[in-house]
Amino acid sequence: xxxxxxxxxxxxxxxxxxxxxxxxxxxxxxxxxxxxxxxxxxxxxxxxxxxxxxxxxxxxxxxxxxxxxxxxxxxxxxxxxxxxxxxxxxxxxxxxxxxxxxxxxxxxxxxxxxxxxxxxxxxxxxxxxxxxxxxxxxxxxxxxxxxxxxxxxxxxxxxxxxxxxxxxxxxxxxxxxxxxxxxxx
Numbered sequence: 001x002x003x004x005x006x007x008x009x010x011x012x013x014x015x016x017x018x019x020x021x022x023x024x025x026x027x028x029x030x031x032x033x034x035x036x037x038x039x040x041x042x043x044x045x046x047x048x049x050x051x052x053x054x055x056x057x058x059x060x061x062x063x064x065x066x067x068x069x070x071x072x073x074x075x076x077x078x079x080x081x082x083x084x085x086x087x088x089x090x091x092x093x094x095x096x097x098x099x100x101x102x103x104x105x106x107x108x109x110x111x112x113x114x115x116x117x118x119x120x121x122x123x124x125x126x127x128x129x130x131x132x133x134x135x136x137x138x139x140x141x142x143x144x145x146x147x148x149x150x151x152x153x154x155x156x157x158x159x160x161x162x163x164x165x166x167x168x169x170x171x172x173x174x175x176x177x178x179x180x181x182x183x184x185x
């Protein structure tokens with residue numbers, strides 16, 4: 001079965017954009033503080049926004065690849081997709097607020113949603129990747145690499161460039177164009 005062009009592009013470009021964001025974030029902080037609203041800040045956040053949009057597309061593409069024959073696996077895949085997309089939306093909302101103070105003031109996101117959003121995205125994405133690996137459509141190491149990427153970001157935001165490399169490795173099999181035939185999960 002062939003993967004969609006958007007899934008292939010997202011699997012490649014999202015980690016590259018995340019690497020760019022993390023690198024600009026590090027460069028911006030070399031003087032001891034980050035210049036909110038400055039050139040590096042804005043360029044990095046635009047990259048982060050684009051990366052999250054593409055990761056949302058990856059979530060949808062991965063869900064389309066899953067063939068869930070039983071109710072439990074279908075429910076898990078659907079809930080994981082909803083969680084990941086809700087987390088993506090929360091990320092995008094926060095990034096938009098970081099890019100525009102008027103947006104942040106006009107449409108603030110409640111703190112619990114800001115905290116839960118990244119966790120929902122990560123959990124949903126991992127559940128989908130694990131299901132794809134269980135169906136033998138993705139190597140078992142792929143969701144493990146993505147998990148370690150997420151853990152690195154949780155440990156320290158300065159590790160985003162390294163985490164992006166792991167994310168790239170974990171999503172790379174999705175960019176190949178053809179995956180093994182589906183097996184029900």
